Amino acid sequence: MAEQGSAVEHAQRAGQQRAAKEQAPGKQRESGEQQAGQQRQAAQPSQQRQQEQQAQQEQQAREAAWPGSGPPAAAQSAAQRVVFVGAESTGKSTLAEYLARVYDSVSVPEIGRFIWEQKQGKLDADDYVDIALKHRQAEDEAMQRARRWLFVDTNALTTLLLGLQFGQVTPPAPAELLRCADECAARYAHTFVCADDIPYEEQEVRENEAWRGRIQRLVLQDLEARGIPYTIVRGSVEERAAQVMGVLDARPPA
Structure with a gap:
């Protein structure tokens, strides 16, 4: 066991x-x-x-790496508006687009040109108010993407002036249009006037040389009357761009 x-x-x-x-x-x-x-x-x-x-x-x-590749939020906080004014065919849009490429930023076209063409020049006072407001809206939207400088073709001062000269806005002008024009003095960091020293661009919607000279004089008179500092730029696109850059690069950062 x-x-x-x-x-x-x-x-x-x-x-x-x-x-x-x-x-x-x-x-x-x-x-x-x-x-x-x-x-x-x-x-x-x-x-x-x-x-x-x-x-x-x-x-x-x-x-x-600012301003070339900064984030949109930083760009918006530091960006300033620069406006180019002058009569028709003085190279405003070309210069604005050129400088936007130089500064790796964006430009705002003349909104009034699109509305003018859509309505074949048959505008009334309300249309000019619409132009001014839509132009401001386009600027505000572009500021979201702008880097250091936002380059703007035309402003509400020219919109008001052209409306009066075409007889499509009669005194008293709409209060909203006047307000937009009055705010231009503080809205832009600097105003550049494109000289009428370039060949006149013949297009159906553009006026003759005499008309361009008249509008150019009125633009300068309006800036003087409102006490808005400005710089006249002349010559080729490259020469004008160099003049603008000389002014902007001398300004302190925002």
Whole structure:
């Protein structure tokens, strides 16, 4: 009986040893998986921190590269409006677009030109109010993308002046149009007058040389009467751009 008991105990111990051996690889795999999971979890915060640091460094690099690649929010806070005025065919739109490329910014076209063409020149006082308001709206939207300078072709002063000269706005002019014109003095960081020293551009909607000269004189008289400082730019597009840049680059940052 003792031998049988000893044999049974021996068999039980052998079975337990085999079971332990069979379970050992599974436990080792489970332990290995747990360790790998813990390592992945430990690595995630580190990777996240690295990504955050990299994003912060990229942001700082963009801000340091101002004005060429600064973020839109920073651009908007620092951007200032620059307006080009003058009679028809004096190169305002060409100069505004040229300088927008130079400064990696944007320009605003003359909204009144589009409305004039759509209505074939048949405008009334309400249309001129609409032109002034839509032009201001276009400026405000462009400020979201502007970098340092927003280059604007024409403003409400010229809109009012042309309406009066065409006889499509009669005194008293609409209060909203007058308000937009009056606010031009403070709205723009600097006003540039494009001289009428370039060849007249013959188009159906454009006036003759005599008319252009008359409007040019009225633009200058209006600026003088309102006490708005201005700079006249002359010559080719490149020469005018150099004159504008000389004025703007001498101004302190906003």
